[in-house]
């Protein structure tokens with residue numbers, strides 16, 4: 001079942017042709033990665049899907065309904081964690097619930113139940129500045145998840161982390177995904193990350209971004225095959 | 240080591256101040272400067288002790304004018320900054336006018352207010368408001384403008400209304416900037432009240448100083464100056480305390496200094 005569909009989307013930002021006729025699908029409970037060179041328009045694409053930007057051409061369909069230019073349907077975790085420094089962990093992750101009209105106390109109660117799964121047990125009252133980079137990302141992920149748990153857009157969530165923490169987070173996300181089974185559209189420029197986590201990968205070209213390659217990983221799982229794919233993707237990204 | 244550096248930071252200006260006082264005291268005594276030209280610090284101190292009921296009588300009026308004007312200015316500045324932030328066309332139309340309005344000499348306005356509104360409380364409060372209002376509007380407006388647009392986008396993506404975004408993100412984020420404007424205004428407020436009194440009133444430190452000055456009672460003029468400084472400092476400290484309580488995440492406590 002197709003949850004999210006990007007159909008023939010093009011976008012020009014301040015005279016720069018950024019997205020060129022992109023068509024992308026995200027199926028139910030699927031993990032789709034989008035890899036592309038830096039500055040090719042990956043964040044722009046997510047901004048359009050989230051409804052923050054209007055596409056110049058094309059449309060966004062979610063569960064068959066046209067959501068082009070409309071916000072408030074999917075969860076969107078941007079490249080920065082964007083935690084509010086004056087709110088502690090629990091209040092930061094409660095924000096989406098409060099915005100949806102839940103009262104503060106109930107929102108906290110609901111959010112608290114997820115702290116353990118997100119490895120934040122015992123940190124409810126900590127402020128963002130007191131947290132490590134990995135923890136901040138997990139807080140932002142939980143906030144994202146609590147807004148809309150079915151479709152998540154994640155924009156390079158682990159890019160700023162050191163290699164060891166990043167790998168831990170990748171394994172953790174794999175695990176969380178098994179448990180909660182959301183549909184995830186995941187932007188990265190780390191090929192190994194995409195190969196490790198995704199069911200399917202779209203490889204984008206440099207600006208204006210178009211789809212160069214679509215890889216279905218559910219059929220390819222052996223190490224040598226992945227190695228071959230990695231080389232193939234690298235060749236595309238390096239132009 | 241850090242604590243000794245901290246103590247040095249606090250005591251250095253105090254020592255410099257004391258040295259200045261000693262030079263002043265010795266200068267007045269050695270050169271036998273007559274008291275109608277300059278009073279020594281010790282004389283001023285004695286005068287404060289002798290005339291404190293009078294200083295309090297006038298000082299309390301000045302304080303009342305300053306605080307009333309200051310608080311009203313905070314409220315007006317807040318509303319103004321909110322409107323400027325919400326209504327783009329108002330911002331375009333009014334912001335430049337605000338800047339230009341600061342070139343109007345305050346003294347002229349104070350004189351005009353006295354002509355229009357008499358010797359009472361109102362013209363003084365108006366002067367204080369005019370002086371205090373500007374730094375606060377500018378600082379709050381700048382604070383509201385300097386917010387990471389991605390932070391706003393996050394709230395937009397979650398379907399938050401503009402009012403919710405203002406109260407949950409923009410205002411708290413702008414509070415530290417607002418407070419720096421409030422602090423500047425606090426230092427001006429007493430002075431503004433004094434200037435307004437100077438130009439026409441029958442009570443207040445400004446009035447008291449014009450009286451004493453005409454009688455060449457320099458020690459009394461300086462005693463009033465000391466009171467003005469103390470009241471201004473008091474207001475600033477009050478604002479610091481308020482900021483400490485209201486903006487706890489921005490505290491410059493040991494936790495932050497560790498990182499520098």
Ligand SMILES: Nc1ncnc2c1ncn2[C@@H]1O[C@H](COP(=O)(O)OP(=O)(O)OP(=O)(O)O)[C@@H](O)[C@H]1O
Nearest residue numbers: 013014016018037038039040041042043044045189
């Ligand atoms: N609001 C904007 N207005 C104008 N140009 C923009 C805007 N946002 C991004 N751009 C430009 O559009 C292009 C695509 O930006 P985008 O952030 O989508 O790339 P990206 O693939 O996410 O890059 P990165 O890997 O660095 O995150 C870049 O050249 C960028 O400079």
Ligand SMILES: [Mg+2]
Nearest residue numbers: 042043079155
């Ligand atoms: Mg990006």
